[in-house]
Amino acid sequence: IDKFSLRYDLRRPCMLCPTLPCIFTSLVRDLRVLTGTDPHLTGLMKDFENALRDLRIESSDDRVRHCIQREVTLLEALGQNYPGVSQVTLGAICGEIQTWPHEKLLEAIKCVYKFTNNYPGIRHAGDPASALRTLDMRDLIAVSILLAGFTPYLSNGLSADQVYRGA
Numbered sequence: 001i002d003k004f005s006l007r008y009d010l011r012r013p014c015m016l017c018p019t020l021p022c023i024f025t026s027l028v029r030d031l032r033v034l035t036g037t038d039p040h041l042t043g044l045m046k047d048f049e050n051a052l053r054d055l056r057i058e059s060s061d062d063r064v065r066h067c068i069q070r071e072v073t074l075l076e077a078l079g080q081n082y083p084g085v086s087q088v089t090l091g092a093i094c095g096e097i098q099t100w101p102h103e104k105l106l107e108a109i110k111c112v113y114k115f116t117n118n119y120p121g122i123r124h125a126g127d128p129a130s131a132l133r134t135l136d137m138r139d140l141i142a143v144s145i146l147l148a149g150f151t152p153y154l155s156n157g158l159s160a161d162q163v164y165r166g167a
Contacts, residue, residue: 008087
């Protein structure tokens, strides 16, 4: 297990326990399965994954912004499919969905969404004065993981228990 797997820890008495890499891998795998059931979501998932791959060629500010934009678009489409949702923007969708266990989690995703709207060139022209610096790979990693972490709240097609257990 230690040599070949980053996904599980072995606990006494002979119990496999998921690790954080396991949970994240399961989340992404289940998200791919979920998006593969709908042609529109399939296309948006491919767009996001292609944007991620393009960073291998060049990890410029422009490509990082494009990748974040693609992920937000994918999350919006997931949220639009949530039962009872009538809104089309991520911030408004989050306000309609009643899956949040605490107002600060709802506030957190809305703040990340506001960043994507306000930072120049991610989703809109934004406010050039709001950019403290150009985006780089640390921003891509942080924002992408944050956004991915919110997907269980935005889709009723993901089972958190299955994601945890890596089923």
